[in-house]
Amino acid sequence: MQDEYRTIARAGVHETEINRSRFLCALAPAATEREARDFVAAVRREHADATHNCFAYVIGADASVQRASDDGEPGGTAGVPMLQMLLRRDMRYTVAVVTRYFGGVKLGAGGLVRAYGGAVGEALDALGTVVRRRFRLATVTVDHQRAGKVQNELRAAGHEVRDVRYGEAVVLEIGLPDAEVEAFRSWLADVTAGTARVELGGEIYGAA
Structure with missing residues (x-):
């Protein structure tokens, strides 16, 4: 077993705006993959009118379960950078869903990677970790x-x-x-x- 791991201090939502697109990052603790999937489903229901609801989660103190989804964004530009941010911050038992409301300006692949990864990073900073x-x-x-x-x-x-x-x-x-x-x-x-x-x-x- 790992001697220690990091997780979020509390659940919550942090919003950023990039080139008129709104990015809402919802973070929550998840003890199991089922809890993570249920949280993703709940956010998708809440924001059914959004352009995209991308997610990433890491379950297990040793990060044994890792999942990510681009939800229609170009492959590798949303879920993967979100997951990489969670892993870079040593987050465990954590699920992130970034909801995007398209503002009319395309960001390009590099812009999307920075936006989705950055949304998770900013949310972690805002909500705190333990x-x-x-x-x-x-x-x-x-x-x-x-x-x-x-x-x-x-x-x-x-x-x-x-x-x-x-x-x-x-x-x-x-x-x-x-x-x-x-x-x-x-x-x-x-x-x-x-x-x-x-x-x-x-x-x-x-x-x-």
């Missing part, structure tokens, strides 16, 4: 007496407490980089006088 890092899920079991202190110490050390469950003991779920697991075990033993238990689970991606 890094997601790979973490190992860790479950910490601690007695009620020490639970409050452990939660405070975890947060002070920069560990996000993802879940807290109360029963006979208190169970806290956090994410740890693999390289920090052993150091965390030692730290937790010091904080709880060796009374807490740590169990490692699967891997997830979370905010870096």
Whole structure:
């Protein structure tokens, strides 16, 4: 698995105008190819009167799924430069749809490549991006007496407490980089006088 990847901070639309043609770039997160296709379909329905609705998306932390469409523009002048921009920016789990309303002035192949790729780049700048890092899920079991202190110490050390469950003991779920697991075990033993238990689970991606 990749140690980290970049994706968009939020979904949204950014508009640019080039030689009287309007280019609207809609960006959204997509966890699966199905989600990406559904988003493309939704934008196409919303802008059914547009000249073109071109798209590109990258799914998978390792960019294992890559798709692009020129939607009637000359081959390689729209979807491919959009996809290249996503890859150049190291974007993952991201879908982009650029809707074009033709303004009467032809841009030529080079102009189209710059317009479509540029529309995606400007939208990424406008909406922002975030890094997601790979973490190992860790479950910490601690007695009620020490639970409050452990939660405070975890947060002070920069560990996000993802879940807290109360029963006979208190169970806290956090994410740890693999390289920090052993150091965390030692730290937790010091904080709880060796009374807490740590169990490692699967891997997830979370905010870096």
